Amino acid sequence: MSTSSNSISIFSYIRISIRYIVLSSLILILSCEEAEYELDNPYDPANMDLDPPALFFHPPEINATMNDTISVELYGLELGPAAAAQLRIRYEYEALEVDYVEAGPFFTGDNDPIEIVDEPSDGTLDIFIYYLPDMNSDQNEGGTWSIATVHFITKQIRGSALEWVQDSTRLRDENNLPVNIKDFGDGWVNVE
Amino acid sequence: MMSVIRGIIIAYLVTFCVAQEATKNVSFKTGNDLAVLRFEGWDISDPLTEFLTEELRETIRELDIFQVQDRGITNEVNIYYPRTKDYWACWSQECAVDLGRRLNVNYVIAGNIQKKEDNEFLINGRLFSVDMETLINEFAMNSSGITDSLLLEMKKMAYNVSGLPVPDTLSVGTDTSQVMTTDNIERKKDWFKLPPIPTKIKALLMSTALPGSGQIWVHRKYPGYGFMGTEATLGVAALIAYYQYNKAWGGFEKNYNAYQNGSDPHNLIELRPRVIEYASDTRKYNAFMKNIRSVASSIWIVNMVHAYLVAPSDDFFDGEYFFDLEYKPDVNQFQFNINF
Numbered sequence: 001m002s003t004s005s006n007s008i009s010i011f012s013y014i015r016i017s018i019r020y021i022v023l024s025s026l027i028l029i030l031s032c033e034e035a036e037y038e039l040d041n042p043y044d045p046a047n048m049d050l051d052p053p054a055l056f057f058h059p060p061e062i063n064a065t066m067n068d069t070i071s072v073e074l075y076g077l078e079l080g081p082a083a084a085a086q087l088r089i090r091y092e093y094e095a096l097e098v099d100y101v102e103a104g105p106f107f108t109g110d111n112d113p114i115e116i117v118d119e120p121s122d123g124t125l126d127i128f129i130y131y132l133p134d135m136n137s138d139q140n141e142g143g144t145w146s147i148a149t150v151h152f153i154t155k156q157i158r159g160s161a162l163e164w165v166q167d168s169t170r171l172r173d174e175n176n177l178p179v180n181i182k183d184f185g186d187g188w189v190n191v192e
Numbered sequence: 193m194m195s196v197i198r199g200i201i202i203a204y205l206v207t208f209c210v211a212q213e214a215t216k217n218v219s220f221k222t223g224n225d226l227a228v229l230r231f232e233g234w235d236i237s238d239p240l241t242e243f244l245t246e247e248l249r250e251t252i253r254e255l256d257i258f259q260v261q262d263r264g265i266t267n268e269v270n271i272y273y274p275r276t277k278d279y280w281a282c283w284s285q286e287c288a289v290d291l292g293r294r295l296n297v298n299y300v301i302a303g304n305i306q307k308k309e310d311n312e313f314l315i316n317g318r319l320f321s322v323d324m325e326t327l328i329n330e331f332a333m334n335s336s337g338i339t340d341s342l343l344l345e346m347k348k349m350a351y352n353v354s355g356l357p358v359p360d361t362l363s364v365g366t367d368t369s370q371v372m373t374t375d376n377i378e379r380k381k382d383w384f385k386l387p388p389i390p391t392k393i394k395a396l397l398m399s400t401a402l403p404g405s406g407q408i409w410v411h412r413k414y415p416g417y418g419f420m421g422t423e424a425t426l427g428v429a430a431l432i433a434y435y436q437y438n439k440a441w442g443g444f445e446k447n448y449n450a451y452q453n454g455s456d457p458h459n460l461i462e463l464r465p466r467v468i469e470y471a472s473d474t475r476k477y478n479a480f481m482k483n484i485r486s487v488a489s490s491i492w493i494v495n496m497v498h499a500y501l502v503a504p505s506d507d508f509f510d511g512e513y514f515f516d517l518e519y520k521p522d523v524n525q526f527q528f529n530i531n532f
Contacts, residue, residue: 032437032478035444035471041451044460058457075457144461 052078056185092160093123104146110134162187226258232304251350264391292322399499406499440473
């Protein structure tokens with residue numbers, strides 16, 4: 001009788017050991033989470049199919065209703081250092097009306113930039129922005145920044161393309177040399 | 193002159209008294225760890241010798257005068273004396289003290305059981321002090337019975353060794369007519385007593401729980417500390433890697449959430465490389481942790497196997513265990529034996 005009870009106890013120990021080993025192995029097998037990600041934000045310039053240095057509208061597509069005030073940023077992507085810019089854009093003047101324009105951080109250094117806005121014809125907007133030199137530099141450092149923001153008021157229910165007039169859009173550095181722009185990204189405003 | 197002599201005598205007496213007091217305060221402190229070496233059997237079977245030795249061990253342990261070393265550890269002297277089963281023929285003081293030191297105990301009992309004639313046995317035992325390197329006591333007992341009577345004698349010897357008076361229940365004749373008296377011996381009541389675990393299994397379980405502890409328990413200290421240190425080092429490395437991983441994961445989550453919810457191209461273009469870098473870091477540290485885990489688990493398994501192998505094997509035919517896997521050099525093969 002004692003032999004059988006001892007044999008049972010030995011097997012119960014073996015069973016406990018196996019259970020313990022399996023548990024330990026499970027702990028060892030468990031691992032930390034792998035970082036999974038998708039860089040698919042539509043506002044990420046890398047997803048905009050632009051070849052830098054480039055200029056584009058941000059956001060590229062706006063849905064608005066009548067008499068809304070909408071804001072569109074004129075954005076530079078990986079631009080070189082610049083001291084001044086002329087940005088000419090075209091829009092449907094029957095659909096949109098320019099409310100006001102404000103300079104973005106691209107030309108903002110120690111001083112705020114000088115900004116001149118002109119509308120040479122219906123549906124064309126000219127923005128001249130100049131970097132105001134300070135003790136450190138006569139031009140900015142370039143990069144990806146907003147150059148200016150245009151505020152429109154929607155007038156009619158219809159869509160309006162926002163386009164760059166490439167011949168009259170240019171950037172200059174402190175030596176008045178052209179800053180390279182390889183690509184332009186257009187925008188669209190849909191008034192409903 | 194008389195007063196001078198009287199003064200000298202008084203001074204002498206005072207000095208003597210103070211000296212007596214002083215000697216009372218000095219005591220030789222020693223531990224009470226005891227190892228009972230397996231008795232040598234002359235003309236009696238190995239299992240019976242082992243059984244009687246274990247009975248002596250158990251009884252001394254129950255009397256609670258000495259801390260009796262576990263049989264598995266005591267028998268581990270095999271490690272020092274690789275020749276099979278000749279270690280218990282340790283009758284001399286030098287041998288017993290040497291083994292006592294190796295076993296890290298304060299006292300050692302060695303002895304033998306001789307069969308004189310039919311049903312006539314002589315049990316000799318010696319108690320050695322390892323600390324004082326001396327033979328403390330020697331016991332000899334005659335028994336005219338078989339197993340049960342021998343058991344009685346071993347119990348009496350346990351009382352003698354422990355310096356306790358032998359109770360009346362044991363002070364009966366030693367002939368075979370007193371066999372039934374063994375049933376009346378009062379044992380300590382164990383309300384909860386785990387069944388005996390084989391030393392190898394115990395070492396295996398210990399090393400499974402804490403790498404190296406099984407080896408240390410069976411006095412294989414260097415490999416034990418080696419396994420423990422290696423696992424500890426790997427554990428620290430894994431912890432550092434985990435800390436770095438956690439840091440990278442925190443950075444990843446923060447930047448990825450900002451990227452997903454952001455709308456400013458300038459911020460997004462700055463967040464993109466950070467997300468990629470932190471994700472790469474988490475993968476790198478995770479891979480490092482996985483490698484450490486693989487190495488650590490392999491070493492862990494090796495440590496478990498090693499603990500099992502280096503632990504002394506118990507004699508499975510001493511009435512406690514059920515099976516035995518034994519190498520028989522005479523037939524050059526392993527044999528699996530079952531005891532019914």
